[in-house]
Amino acid sequence: MGQDQDLGPPRELGDFAGFLRQLEEHGFEFAVIGGQAVAAYARLLGEKVLSVDLDIYLTQKTLAELLRWAPRHGIRVVKRPQPRNIPVAFLEVEDLEINALTSSHGLRDPETVTQTARNFRLADHGDLEVPIADPFELLANKLAVQREKDLPHIEILHRFVEEESVAAFQEESRPRARLAPARRLLGTLSVNVLPPGLADRLIEFAATPVDYRFLIGRVPTREQAVRIMARIQERDEELARELAWILETRRFEGGELLG
Amino acid sequence: MARPWAEIDEDWKRKEERALAQRAANAAAAREGRPLPYPNPWDALDPTKLPRDATSETYRQSFREFRKLCPPFQPKRYTI
Numbered sequence: 001m002g003q004d005q006d007l008g009p010p011r012e013l014g015d016f017a018g019f020l021r022q023l024e025e026h027g028f029e030f031a032v033i034g035g036q037a038v039a040a041y042a043r044l045l046g047e048k049v050l051s052v053d054l055d056i057y058l059t060q061k062t063l064a065e066l067l068r069w070a071p072r073h074g075i076r077v078v079k080r081p082q083p084r085n086i087p088v089a090f091l092e093v094e095d096l097e098i099n100a101l102t103s104s105h106g107l108r109d110p111e112t113v114t115q116t117a118r119n120f121r122l123a124d125h126g127d128l129e130v131p132i133a134d135p136f137e138l139l140a141n142k143l144a145v146q147r148e149k150d151l152p153h154i155e156i157l158h159r160f161v162e163e164e165s166v167a168a169f170q171e172e173s174r175p176r177a178r179l180a181p182a183r184r185l186l187g188t189l190s191v192n193v194l195p196p197g198l199a200d201r202l203i204e205f206a207a208t209p210v211d212y213r214f215l216i217g218r219v220p221t222r223e224q225a226v227r228i229m230a231r232i233q234e235r236d237e238e239l240a241r242e243l244a245w246i247l248e249t250r251r252f253e254g255g256e257l258l259g
Numbered sequence: 260m261a262r263p264w265a266e267i268d269e270d271w272k273r274k275e276e277r278a279l280a281q282r283a284a285n286a287a288a289a290r291e292g293r294p295l296p297y298p299n300p301w302d303a304l305d306p307t308k309l310p311r312d313a314t315s316e317t318y319r320q321s322f323r324e325f326r327k328l329c330p331p332f333q334p335k336r337y338t339i
Contacts, residue, residue: 013339040339116334117334118334118335118337120337120338120339121336121337121339122339123339129336131334
């Protein structure tokens, strides 16, 4: 996203605080996507990501309203979205570049993305709350766009959602809440088995029959499946029989699970 | 074997006429303050269902109780 040929200095999300506050005060519904969104999740992992511009995602109707509103509020509309072209408008505030998109490959519709956005409070900017697209949505977007330069962003998002999956096993008590992030990760990656490292960590925190049933069908290696069976064998014979039955229906080839 | 289209259309017409007649009978009963002859069967199971003569404050209280059953979606919040 953005105009690569006019690369400005790298920016932090806080650099756009003035613009974001204006959007907030005027009630525009949007979600931050792209590099600044990844930067927000990277901060939670203790890392720093910089991006030249700010990408916001919004409905076509909201964008039309924003484009009418912008010139009266010190925001220059550099380029409007053109028919049969990439659905993006380019804006400028002082020397800040903002891209307003209404669709992006792999990203769900703007209504859904804005409604499922997570709120990031910028502590250094008067408690401004910024809606950032859900990390699973961002990961799906980056994977679909498939740009070489997005590989570091994909790695950060993947790591974040894996941490969320482990945290759910550690902290949640309700079965659906315990499994939800891991399920979403599988869906986002379009795979049936968990990444091996994540599977190891989830096995350590598995505690309920629901956890074990979920894992026995999704761990990638036979060794991990055997480890699960060993954990419950002496604790719950009935569950052990049930899991053994599930295990019999799975196939491993060379240590790898087939589908 | 699939049913002929004419038969399906006739079935829909009959059902539509029945539904409209039931709706009219309910509306007449409501106007006259009588029990509805064709009540919604789900109303008996709905803990939030209010009588027709409920006051504004009763509606507001009912909504507050409903919100406890079905709280609005709360987005995750972080500080950076």
